[in-house]
Amino acid sequence: MQPAKSFSPDPACSNPAWPDPAWEVEAVLAWHDDDAKAAIRTLLDDCRHLRRQLALAESVMSRGMARGWTPRYERDAL
Secondary structure, rough: OOOOOOOOOOOOOOOOOOOOHHHHOOOOOHHHHHHHHHHHHHHHHOOOHHHHHHHHHHHOOOOOOOOOOOOOOOOOOO
């Protein structure tokens, strides 16, 4: 998986209903007692879990239900 090439903020993050991204980073680090490696490990585990869930949903979903939509497992490079 390649990292995104742009560091512009996600448009969803500009929505006042969404938490501040800087606060989210601090919250993740605080949860892991400022251990960055543990935080990265947890986030990678979450990503792996969500990819498995997406693969499972794709395998049981009919093409007609999603009107031809298929999931992408990689993010678009910005």
